[in-house]
Amino acid sequence: AQSVAQPEDQVNVAEGNPLTVKCTYSVSGNPYLFWYVQYPNRGLQFLLKYITGDNLVKGSYGFEAEFNKSQTSFHLKKPSALVSDSALYFCAHTGTASKLTFGTGTRLQVTL
Amino acid sequence: DTGVSQDPRHKITKRGQNVTFRCDPISEHNRLYWYRQTLGQGPEFLTYFQNEAQLEKSRLLSDRFSAERPKGSFSTLEIQRTEQGDSAMYLCASSTKQGTDTQYFGPGTRLTVL
Numbered sequence: 001a002q003s004v005a006q007p008e009d010q011v012n013v014a015e016g017n018p019l020t021v022k023c024t025y026s027v028s029g030n031p032y033l034f035w036y037v038q039y040p041n042r043g044l045q046f047l048l049k050y051i052t053g054d055n056l057v058k059g060s061y062g063f064e065a066e067f068n069k070s071q072t073s074f075h076l077k078k079p080s081a082l083v084s085d086s087a088l089y090f091c092a093h094t095g096t097a098s099k100l101t102f103g104t105g106t107r108l109q110v111t112l
Numbered sequence: 113d114t115g116v117s118q119d120p121r122h123k124i125t126k127r128g129q130n131v132t133f134r135c136d137p138i139s140e141h142n143r144l145y146w147y148r149q150t151l152g153q154g155p156e157f158l159t160y161f162q163n164e165a166q167l168e169k170s171r172l173l174s175d176r177f178s179a180e181r182p183k184g185s186f187s188t189l190e191i192q193r194t195e196q197g198d199s200a201m202y203l204c205a206s207s208t209k210q211g212t213d214t215q216y217f218g219p220g221t222r223l224t225v226l
Contacts, residue, residue: 032212043116043203043217044155051212090154098207099145099168100215102154 002027004074004091006103013081013110021076021106023091031093033074034100035065038088047089050074061085081110114138116218118204124224125194132190133221137206144187145215146179147203148172155203161187162209194225 004025013019025031032051036044048059055067065076076089091103117136125131137144142163147155158177159169163184173179176194181187191198201222205215 034214036217041222043118043219044205046214046216049212049214092154094212098143099157099160099170100147100155100205101157105152105154 002093002095003101004033004093004103006089006091006106008106009104010107010109013108015083015110015112016080019078019081019085019108019110021089021091021108023074023076023103025072025074025091025093027093027095029095031067031072031074032095033065033067034092034094035059035063035074035076036090036092036102038090038105040087044090047076081108083110083112086110116204116206116216118202118218118221120221121219122222122224124226126226127194127196129194130190130192131194131223132188133202133204133223134186134188135204135206135218136186137204138216140208141206141216142184142209143207143213143215144181145205145207146187146189147205149201149203149220150199158189191223194223196225199223199225 034049035047048057050067058064092100119134145160146158149155161181176192179189201220203220205217207213207215
C-alpha cells in the first residue's frame with residue numbers, strides 16, 4: 001500500500017532553534033509529496049510540495065523540505081522556530097488518483 | 113475572500129437525524145474533494161468530483177453518505193441516519209485539473225452526533 005509515515009507524534013523545540021519534522025514515504029512510481037499545517041479548529045494550510053526537480057523545496061512561512069530518494073524521506077525544516085509555528089503538521093502524498101493520503105500528523109510545540 | 117468556504121462550521125445533531133454540509137470551492141477550480149478527520153488522526157479521503165462528475169468514492173463512504181456537485185460549482189455532502197461514529201471534522205478541498213496540483217482546504221465542518 002502506498003503511504004507516508006510520520007514517526008514522531010510530537011516534536012519540542014525552543015524558539016530560535018532549528019526544527020525538523022520527519023516524514024518517510026512508501027510509494028511506487030514518482031512520489032508527489034506535500035506538507036500541510038493545521039492550527040486548532042482550522043482547516044489545513046498548504047506549506048510546500050515536491051513534484052519534480054530540485055530536492056530542496058522552499059515553501060511558506062520560511063519552511064523548506066528536502067526530498068531524499070535514497071532514504072525515501074521528505075523532512076520538513078525551518079532554520080529558526082517561532083512560538084507561532086506551534087501546530088499540527090501533516091505529510092501527504094498523491095498519485096495518479098489525485099486523492100491525498102495523509103500521515104498521522106506531528107504536533108510541533110515551540111517554547112520560549 | 114476567494115478561498116474555499118464551508119457551511120456550517122459546526123453542527124450538533126441527534127443520532128438518527130440527517131445532516132447536509134455545503135462546500136464552495138475556489139471559483140476557477142474544477143476538482144473538489146471531501147475528507148473526514150477524526151480527533152488525533154490525519155484526514156481520510158471520502159470522494160472527489162471533476163466538474164459535476166463524481167470520479168471516485170472511498171469505502172469509507174457508506175450508503176448513508178451521498179455527495180453531489182450538480183452544476184460543477186458548489187458541492188453538498190449529506191449524511192442520513194447519523195451515528196455517533198460519524199462525529200468528525202468534514203473537510204472540503206479544491207484544485208485545478210492536474211492531479212498533482214495543490215489542494216486548498218476550507219475551514220471544515222465539525223459534526224457532533226449526540
